[in-house]
Amino acid sequence: MGKWLNRRNFTIFFLVIITILIAFFILPISLPLIFALLTAILLEPLVRMTMTRFKWKRKMTVISVYIFFLLLLALLIYFTVTQLVGRLINFTKSAPDTFNAIAGAWIDMQDKLFNYTEGMPLEVVESIQNGMNQVIESARDFLLAFVNYDVITGLLTGIPNFLVSLLFYAIALFLFMLDLPGLKKKVFNHLTDGTKKKVILMTDRLNRTVFGFIKAQFLVSLIILAAAFVGLLLIKPEYAILMSIIIWIIDLIPILGSIIILAPWSIYQFAVGDVAEATKLAILAAILLVIRRTVEPKVMGEQIGLSPLATLISMFIGLKLFGVLGLFIGPLIVILFTTAREAGIIKLDFKI
Secondary structure: OHHHOOHHHHHHHHHHHHHHHHHHHHHHHOHHHHHHHHHHHHHHHHHHHHHHHHOOOHHHHHHHHHHHHHHHHHHHHHHHHHHHHHHHHHHHHHHHHHHHHHHHHHHHHHHHHHHHOOOOOHHHHHHHHHHHHHHHHHHHHHHHHHHOHHHHHHHHHHHHHHHHHHHHHHHHHHHHHHHHHHHHHHHHHOOOHHHHHHHHHHHHHHHHHHHHHHHHHHHHHHHHHHHHHHHHHHHOHHHHHHHHHHHHHHHHOOOOOOHHHHHHHHHHHHHOOOHHHHHHHHHHHHHHHHHHHHHHHHHHHHHHOOOHHHHHHHHHHHHHHHHHHHHHHHHHHHHHHHHHHHOOOOOOOOOO
16 A cells, blocks of 8 residues: 555646646636637647748747738628628518418418328327427427527627637737747756657647648538539529538538538428428538538548548547537547557557
């Protein structure tokens, strides 16, 4: 028992306790600072490339890259907000006509149901009607869950907190970008030469992986853009350019994907009675989903240095364990493990 009570084990135990406390109490309220640090690390190669290309000093380069990044971020937020507000205004204007069309489609559907079920036993007809009523009630409850008073109040009260977090993120990002070399130097001062080489190897590999991931997402989204444009040309030519661009932008966001646009659109067309167009949109949504799930593992595997099979397996297991975010957490864990093994931090030299 005494051999376990030494200074080294006590230090490890103390560090584990500190890490757990930080993970549960500090990290949840430090997300803007963490995202700022991660963004600064991602922008560091661009900073170094700009310094080399234009022979600028670091402060001048950081200011230029920082302003460029903020402009891109502002344009993205502006475009997203204006599109959402515009769609919301159009929806509120057309809401009465839409609801009337849906009500008319529902009455027509009931009339057709009565014609189809004529002559059937009363229990069967009542069962079908109860099932359809349950579907309608579920859809109503689902919509009310997003437009009730508590949700809207929560969103409105969360706007000031979001703006404060965004302000701290912007300030922290600039300071991290300026001090990143100094922070690296302080970290390396606490490492031995061997550990320093391993950490440098891992960070270089992770940098290549992150940029490879971004490149893979962009390449896959271009394929989605082309497929969406061709599909919408056949379904809705007048909206092909605008909607394919919106689908492309939404598809760049990994968690959402193009189906978040096409699925509600298809449901709306079905509700207003245009079954043919609703079916076409649903087929297009399924095609885009299949393209992404088929092409993404191969492209991502090539860009981040994993085989398509390893990428697919890690994405599937990550999806089952962590939900949608697991599609990216899974490959990242595999890359971290592979990099640690290549750096000699993890050794698996055994035979059975």
